[in-house]
Amino acid sequence: MDFFRRFMAGRYGSDPLNNALLILGIALIIVARILGWAWMNVFILALLCLCYFRMFSRNIQARYAENEKFMRWWRPVSNRIRGAQGRFADRKTHCYFKCPECGQRLRVPKGKGKIMITCPHCHTKFDRKT
Ligand SMILES: [Zn+2]
Known part of the structure; x- marks a missing residue:
């Protein structure tokens, strides 16, 4: 060696x-x-x-x-x-969405029904079903 x-x-x-x-x-x-x-x-x-x-x-x-x-x-x-x-x-516990404004990928817990999501990047608000 x-x-x-x-x-x-x-x-x-x-x-x-x-x-x-x-x-x-x-x-x-x-x-x-x-x-x-x-x-x-x-x-x-x-x-x-x-x-x-x-x-x-x-x-x-x-x-x-x-x-x-x-x-x-x-x-x-x-x-x-x-x-x-x-x-x-974590596909069983979380959902992934793309921000409609800036395309940032967002991770949210699953099974919460319809929720309002605020993009941490551009602060756009949108709702999605989880
Ligand atoms: Zn955004």
């Missing part, structure tokens, strides 16, 4: 982009296995090479910039996934 630590000194290491590439690589391996796409191995190998290249790269700034670009795209996607997971988890 001491050798590895010395080897990795001054090198970039792992980041969310690399993790995503690895997950994509593993997913492609599975898909290629199921569909029998031997040619896919070229892409998988290229993907894994890219992963190792980024991990052991000494050009930390360039790798950091790549990851930032990826995160700019990934952050809203992951937020949406997390939001959908949360809404699914």
Whole structure:
């Protein structure tokens, strides 16, 4: 492990982009296995090479910039996934409405009948059945 630590000194290491590439690589391996796409191995190998290249790269700034670009795209996607997971988890106790004025998503408890909702963002009032 001491050798590895010395080897990795001054090198970039792992980041969310690399993790995503690895997950994509593993997913492609599975898909290629199921569909029998031997040619896919070229892409998988290229993907894994890219992963190792980024991990052991000494050009930390360039790798950091790549990851930032990826995160700019990934952050809203992951937020949406997390939001959908949360809404699914409490679908029995809460309703979700979109504010007709500003489109803000509002969470209200379920089973209260017709209620007046005030948007906390733009203070528009509207009523909905829950
Ligand atoms: Zn609003």
